[in-house]
Structures are given as C-alpha cells and as structure tokens.
Amino acid sequence: MPFVLYLLALAVFAQGTSEFMLAGLVPDIAADLGVSIPAAGALTSAFAVGMVIGAPTMAVLSLRWPRRRALLVFLLTFLVVHAVAAVTSSFPVLVATRVIGALANAGFLAVALAAAAAIAGPSAKGRATSILIGGVTLACVAGVPAGALLGRMWGWRAAFWAVVLISIPAVIAIARSIPGTTSPAPVPPRARQELRTLRSPRLAATLLATALLNGATFCTFTYLASVVTEVAGFRAGWVPVMLALFGLGSFAGITLSGRLADTRPVPLLLIGGTLLLLGWAVFGLAAGNAAATVVLVLVQGTLSFAVGSTLITQVLYAASGAPALGGAFATTALNVGAAIGPWLGGLAIGAGSDYRLPLWVSACLVALALAVTASSALRRAAEPQ
Template identity: 45%
Template sequence: MPLAIYILGLSIFAQGTSELMLAGLIPEMAADLRVSVPEAGLLISAFAMGMLVGAPVLAVLTLRWPRRTALLTFIAVFALSHVAGALTSSYTVVFATRVVGAFVYAGFWAVAASTAVGLVPANARGKAMSVLAGGLTVATIIGLSLGTVIGQHLGWRAAFWAVAALSVLAGAGVLATIPGGRPEAGATPRVSVELRSMVNPRLWLAYGTTALATGALLASFSYLSVLLVDTTGLAPAWVPAVLALYGVGSLIGITIGGRTADARPFPSLYIGAAGLIVCSAALALTASVPVAAITLILLLGAFGFGMNPALNTRVFSLAKDAPTLAAAVNVSSFNVGITVGPWLGGLAIGAGLGYPSVAWIGAAIGVLALATVALAGALHRSPAPESEVLSAL
C-alpha cells in the first residue's frame, strides 16, 4: 500500500475518535454545559445527522476540486469545529459544531475512499479500503478509550483539543503524500456524468446491503454496555475491556475482509451476513452467560467489519464513472444503518422486551441483508436482463 493510504487511515482515526468518544463524555458534558443527560446525548444524534447529509452534498460541491484540496479543506474545518467547541460554554454552539464537524467528516470519507481506490490497482481496492476503514476500527479500540480517559481526567474540552491536534497532524500527512491533482490524468469530472452512472438498480441494491448490514451490527452494538451489565451481570469496570475486545474482533475481520473482497466479494458478503445472523441470535440466547456473551461480541465485530471492504469496493465496480458520488452515497448508506439499527433496538427495549431483544433485532435485519446479497449474486451471475431475473425471483 502507498504511504498515502495509511495517512488517510490516520485521518479517519482522528475524526472517528471524535465520533466515538462522545459516548464516554456525556455525563461530564451535561454537567458542564448545564443540560440534561438526554440533551447531551443529542450531540451524538447531531453527528449522525451531519454525516448522513454531508457526504453526497460535499461530493457534488467539490467534485471538480483537486482531491488534496478537498481533503485538506474538510480536515481543516473539522479541526476548527473542535477548537470552537472546546472554547464555548454554549450547548447550542457545541451542537452546531458537532453538525459541522460531522458534515465535513462525511465529505472527507467520500473523497478519501475514491482517492484510495485511485491510488492502487483494481485488484488491491479491497485492501486499500480495509486500511482506510481500519482507521475507524482502531478508533474503536484506542480512540474511544483514550478520549474517555482524557475527558474524565482533564475535562471534555481537553479531549476536543486532542482531536483537533491529531487532525492537524493528519492534515500535514495529507499535504505531504496525496497528489495535488485528480488521479485520472486529463479527466474533468462532471456532475451530469456521475449522476447518470448512479442510475443503476444493482448499485442501489448494494446500498441497501450496506444500510442493512450496518443496521444489523449497530442494533446490538449500541446497547452492548447495558446488556453486559444488566443481563450478563458484568461489573461496569469490565465493560470497556469487552468493548475493546469487540474492537479487536473488528480489526481482525476488516483485515481478513480486505484480503478477500477483491477476488471473492460475494463469498465475503455471504459469510459476513450469515455470521452476523448466527452471532446475533446466539447472543440473544446466551446473553446471561458471560463467557458465551464475550466470545460472541468478539465474533460480532469480526463478521460485521469483515463485510466492510466488500461493501465499499462493490460500489466502485458498479459505478465506474462516478467514484466520488458513489462513495458518498455509500457513506450515507452506512449512516442510515447507524441511525435505524439503534432506533429499532430502542423500540424493542421500550416495549419491555429486554436487552437481549436488540440482538434478535440485529439477526432479523441481518436476514434482510443476506437476502439482498443473494439477489445481487443472482443478478451478477445471470446474463439475462435484470427485469427478468427480478421477475423470476
């Protein structure tokens, strides 16, 4: 892999740490900003909202920009949003900075993904995407814990300053390693061309798989802390260690997935979706058994993130003339899953079905994800028109 790929992964680590660490800073932020804990929790929702909208909007607005210019602009705004958040005592301003930061983070993801696949041969795209997304996985293992520790000992503002500093460091790496122009020499991207390339039913089916697979994973992951304490019976002090173990599983999964996604994308998706279903159902059944629950959480991360490289690279093969916009909509698809999965899990908990019910929700969404993979596989294998294959199914 070119050094630039690892620099992009570092950039995702810096920004992903901000996305994740807020979960551990909510009590301190609520007290300091003089709002309730639920109101402070809305800062997490603000980030999700910004990411959902930011990727496609910024992909279109910066389509003709040199990629290095776009990446540097996004990461500079991201760093400044954290400086502004660290300096204010207003909840409203912090809320706005979370939306702005997430907005440009989503744009960075989209442009970074298209840049990464443009820097490597077609048969190495999966590995490049695994390095890129691996930055978020490492943020799950290290960034979340480190940001929480900094926030608890030095205040949540110190965690914001740390993210800003790390973002500046990553920006320097982008400046030094990313080529100054677009990888496609002589090609001038046009919004109309990219939009036409997006009119592809198989591409939107792939987006559906992305959203459903992510929702299946997040339905369970979002409530693992309370499940481990309330149902499994672990002491709260052990929860960070188990979540770090989930991160280790995620890193293992995305590493393996990065090596199989290019040559065997559909087997990677089949195995990942089936593993999500089995692990989610097993977790629902054995959540009260500590050894089983901890093992399944490790496997849940491995199977969930093992799909990630194939989910990312497939959209590039289906929209060759729209790499930036295709990646942007895929980022939004991930965030649809991030939003819907926890929401459905919350509905189950609110209905009094208990914390293990979120794993059943994950298994059910996983079945839908597997169905979209099967349909996409049938369309891929068949020489017949898509309409005939869909009618036969």
C-alpha cells in the same frame, strides 16, 4: 500499497475515533447535560445524518478543488468544531457540532475513498479500502477505549480535545504528502453522469445492504456500554476493555476482508452475513452471561467489519462508472445505517426498557441485508451472459 494511503488512514483514525467514541461516553454526556440516555445516543444519529447529507454534497462541491485542498478544508473544519464541542455546555450546540463535523468528515471520506481507489488501480480496490477503513478499526481498538478512559478520568470533554490533538498531525501529513495540483475528478457536469449510475440494480442493492448492515453494527455498538453494565453485569471500568475487544475484532475483520474482498466477495458476504445474523441472535439470548458477552463482542466485531468492508468494496466496484462520487455513494450508505441503527435501538429501549433489545434489532437488520444480498446475487446469476 503507496504510503499516502496510510496517511489518509491516519486522518480516518481521528474521524473514526470521534464517530465511535460516543459508545463509551453516552451515559456521561447524558448525566452532565441533563438529557436521557436515548437522547444522548441520538448524537450518533445526528453525526450520521450529517454524513448522509454531506457525502454527496461535499463531494460534488469539491469537484473543482485539488485533492489536497479538499482534504485539508474538510479536516480543518472537523478539528475546529470538535474544539467547540469540547467547551460547550449546551446540548443543542453539541448536536450542531456533531452535524457540522459529520459534514466535514463525509467530504473527507468521500474524497479519500475515491483517491484510494484511483491510487490502487482497478483490481486492488479491496486492499486500498481495507487500508483506509483500517483507520476506523484502529479507532475502535485504541481511540474509542482511550476516549472512554479519558471520559472516566477527566470527563467526556477530554475525549473531544483528544480528537483535536490527533487531527493536527494528520493535517500536517496531508499538507506535505498529497500533491496540491492534482484535480480529484472531472468537472461538475460529469457529476450528473455519475449520479446516473445509481440506476444500476446491482449498485442500488449493494448500497441498501451496506446501509442495513452498518445500521445493525451501530445499533448495538452505540448502546454497548449499557449492555455491558446493565445486562452483562460488568462494572463501568470494564467498558473501555469491551470497546477495545470489539475493536480488535473489527481489525481482524478488516484484515480478512482485505484478503478476500477482491477475489471471493460473494462467499464472504453470504457465509459471513449468516454467521453475523446468528451471532446477534445468540448475543440477544446470552447477554446476561459475562463470559458469553466477552466472546460475542469479539466475534461480532470481526464479522461486522469483515462483511461491512466487503460491501464497501462492492459499492466501489459497482460504481466504477462514477470515479469521483463512488466514495460518496459508499459513505452515504454507511451513514444512512449509522443514523437509522441507533435511532431504532433507542426506540426499542424506550418501548421495552431493556438493553437487550438493540441486539435483536441488529439481528433483524442483518437478516434484511442478507435477503437483499442473496436476491441481488441470484438476479445477476440468472442474467444472460
């Protein structure tokens, strides 16, 4: 794979750290700004809403820009709003920075996914996607636990400053390595043609399944710190360790998806999805057991990202008629789930005052994703060849 894909993954690492690190910072933000834990958890949903709006909007707006300009504008905006977030004492301002940062993140990821697919060629989209999304898994492995550790040592604001610092070398690398004269996509009238690909039943089903599965992942991940401390009985110092464990699992899942997503996607989706569903149900029953929690955090991280990354790849294949906006479709689906999941988890906690409940919400969302995937596969199998 071309080295430029790894440079894009570096930027995705910085953005993934920002998106995921709240899982270890929600209690501290809530205490510092005087809001409830579900309200602080809604920061994840605010970020996801910005991603949902931003992915198609920013992708269309940047169609006339060279790839380097689009990537730099989005990444610099992302950097600036995180500096603002690090100094604000207002929760509404913090929410606003999350939304604006998400708009920039969405534009960047949409352009980067389309670029990666084009660079890799028509038969290696799974490998290219795994490299790019690998930045997210590295964020889970290193960035998110480091953010939680920084939050414990110097306060949650230190984690936001760390994202700013991580973004700077990514900006320099993109400025030096991405050609400045290559147009990323056809002219805007083509956008209308690409949007028509959303009428494809296969693409619609894959986007829905992607949103549901990512909702399941974010539903539990957003409240994982509370599950670990309030249900499993770990001390707060264990939260970064558990987040890193989830991240190690996600790295293993991305690696598995990179090897199989191009050649055997249906078995990976159906078998992996079934195991993921069972895992969330078992986690819901066994969350009070510390040893079981350790094992299940690793296993669920692996399965969530193996199945989720494969679904992203399938979105790009199903959206082959939309080379410019295919990445935007995938980004939107991911973040519809990332918005709905924490919201549903917060509703469940508010209704039942039990931090096990997001685990059961995750199980329900995976069951729905499995039903959509199986139905779509059966429909395609029944179509005349």
